[in-house]
């Protein structure tokens with residue numbers, strides 16, 4: 001079986017910066033706490049935890065030391081609370097996420113009603129919404145007809161959203177509102193991986209996508225690949241691979257989400273080769 005690997009692999013630059021900052025923080029400080037996992041990757045989370053990175057569900061549980069802000073960013077009120085508590089804030093928000101906040105605030109200042117396309121329960125989207133109070137948030141094209149009336153709508157989108165979903169929603173908005181100004185804030189890394197998913201899906205029979213089960217960008221890659229003709233499996237590591245997925249398969253694809261380390265992709269590739277050889 002031939003394995004075609006996506007040309008974009010390993011951490012995106014935002015996750016790479018976050019992991020580096022987290023490693024530096026735990027090496028030089030007594031107590032560093034993050035709210036939620038630093039990356040959507042169980043192996044990396046375990047590694048950072050074993051070196052001392054603590055995890056809390058809310059800033060209310062953190063009374064001393066440093067608060068580490070992961071790539072997704074945090075809602076404005078959480079920063080405020082942390083400052084009031086006297087916590088040191090180590091901010092590793094991805095610059096692409098900060099750019100979304102800035103674009104949304106600019107649109108708001110220009111008089112647009114803000115619409116964020118994304119999952120309202122996702123930490124990044126919660127952070128973005130906190131920067132533009134009163135903004136709407138939708139996930140599906142069907143949601144457009146339920147939106148209230150307005151004349152000017154300004155749109156930003158979750159950094160890891162699917163490009164296809166973004167275009168569909170913007171087209172529907174354009175036929176409902178007098179003026180729509182949409183800024184495509186899907187990050188370059190996400191865009192590149194999605195383009196690769198489409199390109200590879202056309203060439204392979206089976207696609208393996210490696211990444212945390214809670215990773216939005218990994219989930220979208222697997223969905224895109226499946227919808228473009230490749231039987232697709234979203235896994236977190238080599239142990240989940242099953243020999244029967246590759247029975248009779250001549251060409252398989254392999255790609256990974258933005259928070260998947262390169263070494264993990266190499267292990268998955270090695271296991272795929274073993275399974276193919278023993279089939």
Ligand code: SF4
Nearest residue numbers: 012014094096159187
């Ligand atoms: S996926 Fe994009 S927005 Fe998210 S951390 Fe990586 S570069 Fe930043």
